Amino acid sequence: xxxxxRTRFKKAILTxxxxxxxxxxxxVGPRGWPGAQVADNVLYVGTLYGTVLALNxxxxxxxxxxxxxxKPTVEQGAGITEGNVTGAFLSxxxxxxxxxxxxxxxxxxxxxxxxxxxxxxxGVVYALDATKGVEIWKHDIKSNIAAGLxxxxxxxxxxxxxxxxxxxxAGNGSLKWDFTSENEVxxxxxxxxxxxxxxxxxxxxxxxxxxxxxxxxAVETEGxxxxxxxxxxxxxxxxxxxxxxxxxxxxxxxIKWVFDKAGNWFWSRALYDDGIVYAASIDNRVYALDAxxxxxxxxxxxxxxxxxxxxxxxxxxxxxxxxxxxxxxGLDLKTGREKWSSIDLGAKVLSDLCTDGxxxxxxxxxxxxxxxxxETGQIVWTETLADLxx
Amino acid sequence: MPxxxxxxxxxxxxxxxxxxxxxxxxxxLAIIFGTGVLSITRVWDLIFLQPILNLLVxxxxxxxxxxxxxIIVLTILIRLITLPLTLRQLRSARTMRxxxxxxxxxxxxxxxxxxxxxxxxxxLYGGQRTSYAGCLLPIxxxxxxxxxxxxxxxxxxxxxxxxxxxxxxxxxxxxxxxxVLPLNEHFIGLDLLHGNFIxxxxxxxxxxxxxxxxxxxxxxxxxxxxxxxxMVIMPLxxxxxxxxxxxxxxxxxIVSNAIGILIQYxxxxxxxxxxxxxxxxxxxxxxxxxxxxxxPEKTASTGNKDAEDVVSQQDGASLGGVGSEGKEAVGxxxxxxxxxxxx
Numbered sequence: 001x002x003x004x005x006r007t008r009f010k011k012a013i014l015t016x017x018x019x020x021x022x023x024x025x026x027x028v029g030p031r032g033w034p035g036a037q038v039a040d041n042v043l044y045v046g047t048l049y050g051t052v053l054a055l056n057x058x059x060x061x062x063x064x065x066x067x068x069x070x071k072p073t074v075e076q077g078a079g080i081t082e083g084n085v086t087g088a089f090l091s092x093x094x095x096x097x098x099x100x101x102x103x104x105x106x107x108x109x110x111x112x113x114x115x116x117x118x119x120x121x122x123g124v125v126y127a128l129d130a131t132k133g134v135e136i137w138k139h140d141i142k143s144n145i146a147a148g149l150x151x152x153x154x155x156x157x158x159x160x161x162x163x164x165x166x167x168x169x170a171g172n173g174s175l176k177w178d179f180t181s182e183n184e185v186x187x188x189x190x191x192x193x194x195x196x197x198x199x200x201x202x203x204x205x206x207x208x209x210x211x212x213x214x215x216x217x218a219v220e221t222e223g224x225x226x227x228x229x230x231x232x233x234x235x236x237x238x239x240x241x242x243x244x245x246x247x248x249x250x251x252x253x254x255i256k257w258v259f260d261k262a263g264n265w266f267w268s269r270a271l272y273d274d275g276i277v278y279a280a281s282i283d284n285r286v287y288a289l290d291a292x293x294x295x296x297x298x299x300x301x302x303x304x305x306x307x308x309x310x311x312x313x314x315x316x317x318x319x320x321x322x323x324x325x326x327x328x329x330g331l332d333l334k335t336g337r338e339k340w341s342s343i344d345l346g347a348k349v350l351s352d353l354c355t356d357g358x359x360x361x362x363x364x365x366x367x368x369x370x371x372x373x374x375e376t377g378q379i380v381w382t383e384t385l386a387d388l389x390x
Numbered sequence: 391m392p393x394x395x396x397x398x399x400x401x402x403x404x405x406x407x408x409x410x411x412x413x414x415x416x417x418x419l420a421i422i423f424g425t426g427v428l429s430i431t432r433v434w435d436l437i438f439l440q441p442i443l444n445l446l447v448x449x450x451x452x453x454x455x456x457x458x459x460x461i462i463v464l465t466i467l468i469r470l471i472t473l474p475l476t477l478r479q480l481r482s483a484r485t486m487r488x489x490x491x492x493x494x495x496x497x498x499x500x501x502x503x504x505x506x507x508x509x510x511x512x513x514l515y516g517g518q519r520t521s522y523a524g525c526l527l528p529i530x531x532x533x534x535x536x537x538x539x540x541x542x543x544x545x546x547x548x549x550x551x552x553x554x555x556x557x558x559x560x561x562x563x564x565x566x567x568x569x570v571l572p573l574n575e576h577f578i579g580l581d582l583l584h585g586n587f588i589x590x591x592x593x594x595x596x597x598x599x600x601x602x603x604x605x606x607x608x609x610x611x612x613x614x615x616x617x618x619x620x621m622v623i624m625p626l627x628x629x630x631x632x633x634x635x636x637x638x639x640x641x642x643x644i645v646s647n648a649i650g651i652l653i654q655y656x657x658x659x660x661x662x663x664x665x666x667x668x669x670x671x672x673x674x675x676x677x678x679x680x681x682x683x684x685x686p687e688k689t690a691s692t693g694n695k696d697a698e699d700v701v702s703q704q705d706g707a708s709l710g711g712v713g714s715e716g717k718e719a720v721g722x723x724x725x726x727x728x729x730x731x732x733x
Contacts, residue, residue, distance in 0.1 A: 030550040106551055146551050183572055186551060201572045222569045226554070241558075242568060265558050282558045309555060324555075350555070 032121060033309075033350035035108030035148065036361045036369065042066050042130070044116055046105040047385040048367050052118055054133055057356070060371060060383035068133030072103065072126060107148025107188060108352055110156070115170070119145040119158050127156075127173060137173035141166050146184070147228070148352070152191035152210065157198075159185030165198050165206075167213060177213035181206060183224075188269075192231035195250065199225025199238060205246075207253060217253035221246065228269040228311075230277070235291070237277050239266020245279045245287070247294060257294035259287065268311040269352070271319070273333055280308035280321055288336055298336035304329060311352040313360055315374025320360050322349035328362065328370075330377045340377030345370060435560055438538035439545075442468075444562045446542050451570045458577025461543070461638050465645040468535050475532065489514060536639075543638035547575045547583045582638035589640035594629030596647035601625070603654045 034046025042065075043057040051071040056064045103122040110117040115136065116128040123143050127136040143162035150157045155176060156168045161184040167176040182202035189198035195216065196208040201224040207216040223242030230237040235256060236248040245259040245266055264283035271278040276297050280286040285301040286308060306325035313320050318339050319331040326345040331338060347366035354361050359380060362370045371380040442464070449460035492514060500507035548554040548571075561567055575583045601621055632640045 030552050033551070186554070203569075224571055241571065263563065267555075267558075282555075307555075307559065 030104060030121070031365065032104030032106050033352075033365070034105035034363060035351040036354045036363055037109045037111050038354060038356045038359075038361060039111040039130075040066075043361060043369075044109040044111060044130070045361070045363060045369055045385065046107075046109060046118065048104070048365070049385070050103045050105065050120070051385075052109060052116065052128065052133070053385060054116075054130070055369075055383070057359070057361075057371075060369060060381045066131045070128060070133040070135075072120060072122075072124065072135075072138075106146045108354060110149045110151050112151040112170070117149050117151065117156050117170070119147075119149050121145055123160065125149065125156065125158055125168060125173065127170070139168050139173035139175070141178075146186040147226075148188040150189050150191055150196075155210070157189045157191060157196055159187065159189055159198055161186065163200065163202070165189055165196065165208065165213075167196075167210070179206070179208050179213040179215065186224075186226040187267075188228040190229040190231050190236075192250065197229040197231060197236055197250070199227060199229065199240070201226065203240070203242075205229065205236070205238060205248065205253075207250070219246075219248055219253045219255065223265070226265075227267050230270045230272060232272045232277075232291070237270045237272070237279070237291075239268075239270065239279055239281065241265040241267075243281075243283070245270070245277075245289065245294070247277075247291070259289055259294045261296075262287065264307070267309055271312055271314055273314055273319075276333065278312060278319055278333075280310075280312055282307040282309065284308065284323070286312065286319070286321055286331070286336075288333075297334075300336070302329070302331055302336045309350045310362075313353045313355040313374075315355040315360050316358050318374050320353060320355070320372070320374055322353060322362055324348055324350060326364060328372065328377070330374065343372070343377060343379065434534075438534050439541050440560050440562070442535070442538045443542040443546060443557075443560050444564070444567060446546055447561065447567050447570050447573070448564075450546075450573050451566065455570075455574050456577065457546070457573045457575065457582055457638070458580065458641060461539075461577075461582070461641050462645050464539070465642050466649070468539075469646060469649055472532055472535065536642075539642050540635065540639045543582065543636045543642075546573055547636075547638075548572065549583055577641070580637050580641075582641065583636050585633045585635055586637040586640065587633060589637045589644070590629045590632035593632040593640050593643050593647075594625035596644050596651070597628050598625040600647045600650050600654070603651055 031048050032046075032050075034048065036043055036045035038044070038057050041057045043053075043055045043060070045053050045055060047053060049071075051069055053062065053070075054066055054068045055062055056067055061067075062069065103120040103124075105118065105120060107119055111130060114130045116130050116133075117125065118128070119125045121144050123145055124138050124140050125145070126138045128134065129136055141158065141160050141164070143160035143164065145158060145160050147159055151170065154170045156170050157165060158168065159165045163181045163183055163185060164178045165181070165185055166178040168174065169176055181198075181200035181204065184201045185198060186201060187199045189196050191197070191210055194210045196210050196213075197205065198208075199205045203222065203224060204218045204220045205225055206218045208214060209216060221240040221242050221244065223240040223244070225238065225240050227239045231250055234250045236250050237246070238248075239245045239262075243260070243262045243264055243266070245262065247256040247258075248254065249256055259279070262279075262281045262283050262285070264281055266279060266281050268280045270280075272291065275291050277289045277291050278286060279289060284306055285303050287301045288297040289295065290297050304321060304323040304327060306323035306327065308321055309324055310322045312322075314333070317333060319333050320328065321331070322328045322345075326347045326349050328343040328345060328349070329338060330340045330342075345362070345364050345368075347364040347368065349362060349364050351363040351365075355374065358374055360372045360374050362372065363385075364370070367385050368382055369385055370382045372378065373380055445467070446457070446460050446464055449463050450457050453459040453463070493511065496507060496510050496514070500510060545553050545557050545560065548557050557571075575581055580586060580589070598621065601624060605617065628643065632643070
């Protein structure tokens with residue numbers, strides 16, 4: 001009965017079992033959202049399993065020249081180890097620990113001068129030979145990397161959750177300088193004309209001298225900034241978690257205009273084409289804004305029906321975007337109308353899209369990659385990105 | 391001693407209506423979820439996660455960005471919200487306690503006839519307007535709050551991009567909430583996002599004390615080993631879980647249990663917890679007559695519904711924490727004073 005020890009035991013077991021099961025059910029561990037990059041007909045793609053693959057861009061297969069697979073060696077004491085190395089009970093929903101052996105990725109591989117650069121959430125940046133998939137160097141920044149890298153003038157720039165932006169020598173991985181903001185950096189930096197721009201969760205967008213990391217100016221918004229800035233013709237375009245989209249003068253940091261009609265955060269990198277800035281928002285909509293004054297250029301924003309986290313691309317004159325629920329849309333740049341029927345991939349898409357100008361490559365959260373023809377929206381090929389340990 | 395009452399026609403009708411309502415609710419939910427109008431996740435977010443998450447963020451804002459204080463205030467609010475549930479648990483527990491002699495009698499009488507025993511027990515429970523569900527339901531209903539608090543802490547502090555993305559979907563578009571993020575995960579030297587061994591020990595200790603203070607010595611020697619086992623298992627279980635869970639959730643549990651311990655002491659004394667006498671007397675002792683905080687005896691002996699509810703309300707306030715179990719002391723006192731359970 002209720003007040004007997006036996007019933008109390010049943011209650012306790014029931015309570016504990018339900019609590020544990022519900023917590024475990026609610027425990028959706030971080031998986032990352034690795035992206036892809038294409039160069040010289042080779043598709044370099046990060047996987048949900050922490051591996052990096054170099055695939056034949058024409059068919060997604062791993063044969064032909066310069067195709068390979070690689071994963072980092074997880075070492076105790078090197079960076080913030082993840083997965084089963086230091087996995088703790090019920091800790092899957094928090095940072096620093098994941099269920100994947102190699103660590104997870106939030107950015108796309110960066111290709112430059114025959115080298116692939118990739119930053120893991122563990123905090124380790126690797127440089128790989130693009131033709132062989134062999135490690136050249138690695139640098140542990142001893143914090144989490146939650147976005148992609150940027151390359152400019154033999155320097156790799158990386159932001160991290162300890163609030164720093166670090167400049168690494170692209171040749172040997174040594175640290176050139178770092179700058180610390182007042183909160184986490186969860187967006188990729190941008191470099192233009194010798195200035196590094198990056199947003200921080202401290203609500204500010206910073207401009208640093210690319211040579212020595214000296215702060216030139218900072219502009220404060222009303223929300224966290226996790227989107228990568230876009231720099232075009234001396235103007236920086238970026239969105240913030242205050243649901244506003246900003247255009248800033250790159251020289252002085254003065255605000256040129258602010259778009260404040262969105263219903264939720266801006267997280268993805270904006271796009272620019274022919275005087276129009278395309279800004280996708282977590283409020284499900286993509287806004288076409290006049291680059292000069294921030295006014296809407298389409299009759300109405302396009303509603304994708306699901307948050308737009310993945311940065312869109314322009315391929316074959318079509319604006320291609322993928323929503324969180326896995327739908328892919330091809331829009332007319334001038335009108336915002338659909339150029340082809342949307343495609344349902346059946347899995348979440350959070351990774352930034354990439355393109356060679358005609359074909360779009362999309363990494364979904366089920367571990368598949370799709371190649372789409374930007375002009376027609378037809379799927380050219382699709383492949384499952386395998387775990388090396390399987 | 392309570393007497394078994396045969397189920398009356400109005401009772402049957404009420405039960406029939408209730409069953410029909412439950413059936414209709416199940417069918418409605420099946421249609422809603424089955425047709426994809428709403429997903430279970432969405433409903434969960436709307437009902438539990440979002441209110442608690444947004445309240446936490448809002449409290450943080452008005453508490454100078456102190457997330458730890460926000461958790462403490464939230465704990466107090468949740469205990470207030472769940473008070474009606476804990477009252478129901480108390481009533482059921484008290485009634486079930488009063489039925490123990492009758493149950494033992496029936497068990498002896500129908501030791502060889504399990505089916506008849508079940509029928510007799512059901513009749514007994516029905517007559518006393520109580521059931522297993524009546525006792526277990528409040529505990530089940532409290533679970534979502536724990537889960538939602540856990541999810542809210544993890545999501546509000548947003549250690550990963552996934553948490554941050556989830557946060558964007560669950561924050562209200564209130565202007566008061568905009569600009570509050572990011573929240574400070576540190577509270578008096580504690581990292582609220584990660585497990586902490588000391589907090590885990592405090593969780594276990596608070597559960598153990600609450601169990602001890604809530605329970606009374608068993609009248610059945612056969613139950614003693616089980617009771618002793620439970621006194622150990624529950625603290626260990628939750629202490630073990632607290633090691634891997636965010637310290638913010640441990641803070642929630644500790645504060646909740648601490649409130650439960652204080653109230654339980656004020657209502658029913660130290661239970662089976664042996665403590666040195668304190669300057670202020672516990673309820674029900676002669677000294678309590680001079681203690682304005684002690685529960686007046688007359689409320690337990692007036693024999694009317696209102697008075698009984700006063701007792702229930704005070705006792706019920708002690709429930710709701712992790713591991714709050716026996717509430718026998720109050721039930722026993724009520725029964726021993728000749729109070730007949732309400733029919």
